[in-house]
Amino acid sequence: MPTPMIEVEAVTKRFGRVQALAGVSLTAEAGSVLALLGPNGAGKTTLVRILATLLHPDSGRARVAGYDVVADAGPLRSAIGLAGQYAAVDELLTGRENLELVGLLYHLSRREYKRRAAGALEQFGLTDAGDRTVKTYSGGMRRRLDIAASLIGRPPVLFLDEPTTGLDPRTRNELWQFIEDLVGGGTTVLLTTQVMEEAERLAHRIIVVDGGQVIAEGTAEELKDRLSSAVLEARVTRAADLDRAAAVLAGLGHGRPHIDPDQQRVSVPARGGTRDLLAAGRRFEDDGIGLDDLGIRRPSLDDVFLSLTAAREPGRPARQQAGAAASQESR
Numbered sequence: 001m002p003t004p005m006i007e008v009e010a011v012t013k014r015f016g017r018v019q020a021l022a023g024v025s026l027t028a029e030a031g032s033v034l035a036l037l038g039p040n041g042a043g044k045t046t047l048v049r050i051l052a053t054l055l056h057p058d059s060g061r062a063r064v065a066g067y068d069v070v071a072d073a074g075p076l077r078s079a080i081g082l083a084g085q086y087a088a089v090d091e092l093l094t095g096r097e098n099l100e101l102v103g104l105l106y107h108l109s110r111r112e113y114k115r116r117a118a119g120a121l122e123q124f125g126l127t128d129a130g131d132r133t134v135k136t137y138s139g140g141m142r143r144r145l146d147i148a149a150s151l152i153g154r155p156p157v158l159f160l161d162e163p164t165t166g167l168d169p170r171t172r173n174e175l176w177q178f179i180e181d182l183v184g185g186g187t188t189v190l191l192t193t194q195v196m197e198e199a200e201r202l203a204h205r206i207i208v209v210d211g212g213q214v215i216a217e218g219t220a221e222e223l224k225d226r227l228s229s230a231v232l233e234a235r236v237t238r239a240a241d242l243d244r245a246a247a248v249l250a251g252l253g254h255g256r257p258h259i260d261p262d263q264q265r266v267s268v269p270a271r272g273g274t275r276d277l278l279a280a281g282r283r284f285e286d287d288g289i290g291l292d293d294l295g296i297r298r299p300s301l302d303d304v305f306l307s308l309t310a311a312r313e314p315g316r317p318a319r320q321q322a323g324a325a326a327s328q329e330s331r
């Protein structure tokens, strides 16, 4: 059996009236990437903070690298790195000073932390900016510095809370490559993300959380297969037809259609034979709904995410969730 590096058992956490975590259990094996997906407020950051010893759970147990997050918080801290959702770098210090400070906290020798700080600046394209105060950094530079800081201690377990938020596509790709290399070298990574492409590319396993609970888990392919064999998708010519198009698809697929107003697209999980496609074409024709595109495709992780989380939150704005509800609410 592979060794779990992260083991979470029935962890709960409440903030006043908000049950941020309502009994979460999960494991991540050594040298793997576990991605936590979930809508805003799902409890992802709360879990990361508990695992990084910054918060105590109300109940349940969690071990990271063999250390209990409460009882062994001290020794655990030297086994983990954390890049939080909001960069935790000191504005008034330079990039280099920030990194050296982290090295100091890991009890590295002066020579070693200087060497690692210089290496990290280089690795994250910050050498030129290294001796400027962080105040003068752009959002993406801060993000990179924060991630560089989380790696200074070369921790065997790394927590990355939405690591690529605010990074441009090139930097994002470089970071993904970098994470893959780290994991190839044996590091265990738990990351939270809203970017499905990121989960798809990096994660060995995905855990979907909503309302403080795990609502699905598996590999990306397993989650897609579980949703449906296919997705039926139409792009309407006129935005005004979106709700009616959703009503058409609601009658053909299973589950509730999703409306993407920006792309003027409507989609629904479906069996996905040509019969469904032809039936859809006919219905759109009969209802006089003009289409730019109609097709069947394999489900994406986006489809999985939308389907899982929309089903649980009837209060969400109609345009982001289901067509059935959306069409009733249309004026």
Ligand SMILES: Nc1ncnc2c1ncn2[C@@H]1O[C@H](COP(=O)(O)OP(=O)(O)OP(=O)(O)O)[C@@H](O)[C@H]1O
Residues within 6 Å of the ligand: 015, 016, 018, 019, 020, 038, 039, 040, 041, 042, 043, 044, 045, 046, 047, 085
């Ligand atoms: N310190 C706190 N005090 C009060 N409520 C909190 C605190 N931290 C988190 N919460 C609440 O707990 C719930 C979970 O928050 P959390 O930050 O873990 O969500 P998240 O999944 O990380 O969301 P996001 O995707 O927006 O980052 C939210 O309802 C949030 O408002």
Ligand SMILES: [Mg+2]
Residues within 6 Å of the ligand: 044, 045, 046, 085, 161
């Ligand atoms: Mg968060």
